[in-house]
Amino acid sequence: MAGACGRRALWLALWLPAVAGKSREGIVNNIEYVWPLVVMRATLERDKGETQDKVDELRRTVAEIGHKGFEFYLNKVLPKELKKDKDFAADFALEDESRWNKGFFRWQKRVYSMVTGIGVEEILWDGKPVPQLPGDELHSSKHMQSTVKKILGHMAAYKKASEATVDPSAKRFRFIPWVEVYRAGEFQVSHTHTGSPVVGILALRCNGKQRMSFEDPRGVNPPFGWKHHIDFREGDLIMFPSWASHLMEPNRGNGTNVFLSFAVQAREGIRDFDWEDDGTGSYVKKMEKMLRAKKKDPSRERSEL
DSSP states (O other), X not given: OBOTTOOEEEEEXXXXXXXXXXXXXXXXXXXXXXXEEEEEEEEOOOOTTOOHXXXXXXXXXXXXXXXXXHHHIIIIIHHHHHHHOHHHHHXXXXXXXXXXXXXHHHXXXXXXXXXXXXXXXXXXXXXXXXXXXXXXXXXXXHHHHHHHHHHHTTHHHHHHHHOOSOOTTOSOOEEEEEEEEEOXXXXXXXXXXXXXXXXXXXXXXXXXXXXXXXXXXXXXXXXXXXXXXXXXXXXXXXXXXXXXXXXXXXXXXXXXXXXXXXXXEOTTGGGGXXXXXXXXXXXXXXXXXXXXXXXXXXXXXXXXX
């Protein structure tokens, strides 16, 4: 799907041809696209009178804030976590290069809880303890607030493409952000984010040498098991269902990439969300095609004497 603002929606779908029915004009073949994975790629839009340079400056500023928070976590917070939480320290020692962003995300959930007053168990919680160590300027930044506003401006387009159970006209959303930072060679293993109708990621700073991959929701067995890859460009905004299994491939460049990930929920968070009613998972797209038989060519018919 393409629009004036450069949005593109990708359909990755399992299609099943239904029983064909006859009509006066030919055969009607009903096709249902079951369990589609709707991925929308867009960019931050300019406000009225705003230049692209201003949008780029906004993105770079948020990237600097996020990178600064990552360095603060590594140098100030992580050493305390490893000292106080022996179970976390043992798991951390055995982890791969995903551990830096996993730990950073763990801490950011606590910061978000302290800033908003929302219980940490409601914030993409995996059942594991979260450290009580404050210290982050992301949420108080006016640049971050402007970025969130621009991201939410794409919600109506994503809902139209995916039937996500979120109301773009609602005055209040629960927007849960976290920063991911990938130094050379670092990556994130396959994972999902539950409890939200929509999640996404914004490439704040990117060297063009790292990509995101979505795993086939139909399973890993042939003829399925495909992966869809997205090569990031700076400013790319990717939105997709929270249940979609995805991963960040290794940063193949020398620079450090900074991304803003987020989950969008209704006002009451997980209490307003029921996976059984999730439009992104239960959505069935139906199409009708008219298949007409070609007229026979009398000159090519074989006659019998």
